[in-house]
Amino acid sequence: MSEAVTDSSVSTATHGVTNQPPPLVGHDVADDAALLAGVVREGASWFLPELHELGVWASSAEAQTWADEANRYEPVLRTHDRYGHRVDEVEFHPSWHRLMEVSVGAGLGATPWADDRVGAHVARAAGVFVAGQVEAGHLCPLVMTYAAVPALRAAPDLADVYEPLLASRVYDFGLRVPTTKRGLLAGMGMTEKQGGSDVRSNTTVARDAGDGTWRLRGHKWFTSAPMNDVFLVLAQAPGGLSCFLVPRVLPDGTRNTFRIQRLKDKLGNRSNASSEPEFDDTVAWLVGPEGRGVRTIIEMVSLTRLDNVIGSAAGMRAALVQAVHHTRHRAAFGRLLIDQPLMGNVLADLALESEAATTLALRLAGAVDRAQFGNDQEKAFGRLATAIGKYWVCKRQPAFVAEALECLGGNGYVEESGMPRLYREAPLNGIWEGSGNVNALDVLRALGRSPEAFAAYSEEVEGSLGADSRLDAAWTSLQRELADTHEWEYRARRLVERFALVLQGALLVRHAPEDVASAFCGSRLGGESGYAFGTLPRGTAIDTLLDRAAPPH
Known part of the structure; x- marks a missing residue:
């Protein structure tokens, strides 16, 4: 009868870890020669201390965990509450909100439009470059918020109300009256299923309600970040394709009609909810001249x-x-x-x-x-x-x-x-x-x-x-x-x-x-x-x- 092998080293030797890299954490993501030279050259050297602070966060194990969780636990659509009321809300993992808090706080939304320093847009670009190396999906709402401001300025009265809140560094999640919030996020609704990039073939229609507002009816094919507060939407008015501002919540506190039919099951960008909203007598405000939407x-x-x-x-x-x-x-x-x-x-x-x-x-x-x-x-x-x-x-x-x-x-x-x-x-x-x-x-x-x-x-x-x-x-x-x-x-x-x-x-x-x-x-x-x-x-x-x-x- 042979002796039993009892040496524990025999059973553990096969599990030794060698020739593997250590975790890539604890450095400064902003420590990038091309990035830093460009920031200085393009006029945003004043942003370097904040950029390095963001870069250290970006390499932390905490940030990497948030990024992983935000993509593993994807957004979930809740069309109705327990009583049957239509709510059209999207729930996100807490790590999504943590990423948003950091990036909004770093001024990666519309903040440059409220900053008169030379290099403000370059500073934001550098911040987006660093934060994007952590997780790309959460930047989509910030991209649209940043880009919305010049279009919104085609309606000065609306810009006066919304622009300061879009430029805020406060992430204030949840559907409430926009003017009661500390910060807003903007989205856009352009493409439709029959047209894609050919937005002039859009079939969403707008009619003048006669009280300074318009009413929209139609279905958008790809609208990301549906939990944002306001959206710039293209629709066919009598005078042609026009641009409209659509808030999720109206000034009187009621929910605007923004029926989220489904969330897209995308190849990537899984942390970011992309949706198909349907408008049905949806309240909107005209932005820019009628017929000049594009x-x-x-x-x-x-x-x-x-x-x-x-x-x-x-x-x-x-x-x-x-x-x-x-x-x-x-x-x-x-x-x-x-x-x-x-x-x-x-x-x-x-x-x-x-x-x-x-x-x-x-x-x-x-x-x-x-x-x-x-x-x-x-x-x-x-x-x-x-x-x-x-x-x-x-x-x-x-x-x-x-x-x-x-x-x-x-x-x-x-x-x-x-x-x-x-x-x-x-x-x-x-x-x-x-x-x-x-x-x-x-x-x-x-x-x-x-x-x-x-x-x-x-x-x-x-x-x-x-x-x-x-x-x-x-x-x-x-x-x-x-x-x-x-x-x-x-x-x-x-x-x-x-x-x-x-x-x-x-x-x-x-x-x-x-x-x-x-x-x-x-x-x-x-x-x-x-x-x-x-x-x-x-x-x-x-x-x-x-x-x-x-x-x-």
Whole structure:
């Protein structure tokens, strides 16, 4: 009879944990060379202390737990109360509310519109970039709140009432009379099931009630954050498509008719409730001239597109940091992953893409800021460059996150790593506020209708010429392509891609270290790299790119 094995070390040896990275917590998410340089350059250096405070919170285990819980325990629709009364409320996990409290308190809603300091919009953009690396879904209500203010100003009487509350730093959840709350959030209702981006085909109708209000009837197909307090809604009035303000609760305390038919079961962005509301004799106030709804709301769309760019840049940065952290602590074949030449090429290429996206996002925010102080050239630049950035940066995010996830291997494919959530989130910004085709065609429209926009773009690029021959050649080639207007629509994506790469190259040549700018121009403009990430040419300053991108050890 053999002796039984009783040594406990035998049974526990197989469970030893080695060669795994430590938790990525306790650093400063805002400690990002491209971000900090952009904040200073675009006029918001006064925000740096608050930005670093937000960055330390963003890397905390608490913040990461909130983000995970807000997505695991998704919003729940309650159409009726226990007695059968229609309530149309959405319940959120407490972690959602905690995320909202931090981000609203950090001024990531409409706060910049009440701040007359230079750089206020850049400061908010930097805050959104940092908070977006924690959790993207909770930013949707804040994006719409920020973007609603310029449209609302088309109705000065309404703006006087609502704008100070939209600009509040207080998160005050719950359906109550808006003017009794300490802070408000705004949403938007544009798309319908028969039209999507073609909002002029909307069938929601509005009739004048004769008492200063209107009544809406119709069904919206995709309205996010239905628990927000007020919504800007497009509807067909007798004079044409018009913009209206729809509060969830009316001034007398009664619930406005805002029937939430269902919540969308989305690929990602699971923490954020997206809904289909139905209007039936719903009370609304006209915003802007009747029949000018698209013109009234167009600046809102431009600002939400800006946040699409910022959000995609944030998602890319979050994925990059995860990949660099993992490869710094994971060894294979006798050395750390990050020290292996091919992995270094992949990570440096991702770092380059991330820096270009971040730099462009902050430049666009700077244009918004300067436009608010009456700079017409910056307004024209933003009109064109935001559509370009929305197309390109949002297009790059899915491939970027997939490559970063691959750096973690199987570890990145499990939910606990956080990478699957980043991956599911990645296609979103390319779809919301106009898909790639919509934005590409919008660029062509801007070129045709706003020659001052192309002039402003040209001046931005030409200020960087002479420093890198590949940028110079790419700009000459782009001008040649633009001179050929044959089949413009068919070629629109190619043109907008070149617009984006030339602009990113110009910004990096002017503002980034020479090694970074040279790597970008060689790989993106000079044809020295392949399509996949990790094909940077020999001689690229890999260490420089990784040092600028890496989170603290």
